[in-house]
Amino acid sequence: MPVERQTFLRTDDILLADVRCGGAPKGWTPPRPATVFGLVMVRRGLVRGRIQGVEQLLDPASVYVERLGSEQQFAHPCGDDVYTEIVLSEPQVADLLGGDPTVPEGLVFTTPRLALAHRLLLTRARTEADAFELTERTTAVAARILSQLAPARVASGHPRSARTRRRLVDDTRAALGTGVPQSLTSLARAVGCSPHHLSRVFSTETGTTLTRYRNRLRLAHALERLAEGERDLALLAHDLGFSDQSHLTHTLRHATGHPPGHLRTLLGPPS
Structure with a gap:
């Protein structure tokens, strides 16, 4: 089955990807053990799962919790499917569940708040969000999912x-x-x-979120450097942790309404 995967975030603890499966074969896939702990959020299509011999339906109003080592098979009754995949390391799962990586059994259903957080995560992943922001947003979505299975442990x-x-x-x-x-x-x-x-x-x-607070600090540092006459925008972007000069320029324009060159003129000493 052809699979297209676009990875937005990959660290030692978290992977975030957009997955598109086309040309699904008829019937069930061969049984195989899950090699990772994953959270699968179907966005389009239907998937039938046979997990440890028990069948369940995966649709856009539910979340499949892929438990490490469990035997699983899948069927695709509607053909092509599109889903978001979050893979977490064992230490990351433990961090979210009060120090114990064991994930309780049970089904997870998509609440309106979770659906919105999921879509906002994808929107930011496809634009200029950096790894810091994506890690914060992905962790928050994972916590919302796991809190349905173990609310006390997630809050502990x-x-x-x-x-x-x-x-x-x-x-x-x-x-x-x-x-x-x-x-x-x-x-x-x-x-x-x-x-x-x-x-x-x-x-x-x-x-406010950590990402927004961090951006406020970076904006303040950028304005200070521009007021002092900084002209090397690539260096400024690097020093402040932006992905590149265009990311810095976009952020400044969005926050202040002005590009860096105009800000330098506005903030610099009178000529």
Whole structure:
């Protein structure tokens, strides 16, 4: 069966991909063990699964939780299928489930909030989102899915006292304030928290996501450098962790309404 796969994010812990299956054969695929832990969100089509001998239907209102080692077969009654795939490492699954990578049995159904978060993730993945933002968004979607199976375990890492939460936020802001580009995973490791819980606590305490706060800092640094007369936009983009000069230019224009050259003129000393 021809499979087209577009990978948006690949780290040691997370893979995010758009998968399109065409020319599906009739009947069931041969049985095979699952080699990864995956979350499959069908966007178009229907898939029948036979998991450990038990049949289940996968459609756009459900999520297939692929458990490592389980024997699975699939049939494609409608022909071509399109789905989003999230693959998580065992440590990442453990981080999301309170330290235990064992995933409870059960079906997951797509809520309106989950459906919207899923689609926004894809939209951002297809535009200018960087790995930091995609990691935060992908982790949040995975947490929403797993919280249907084990809500208490997904919530278990949340710091309980207001003082602890504030300290975590301050430590995170201090790490981001160094101006050194960091991945979400390395940032979480630096402040002693899992990426999921760091993202959740930071958003709750500040009212904004880590990605947006990081972008505000990068914007402030960019404006300062431009005010000082910085002309090497490729260097500026690299120093601030943008993917390239065009990403920096797009971000500045979107945030301020002006391209970098005009901002340099506006912010520079009077001629």
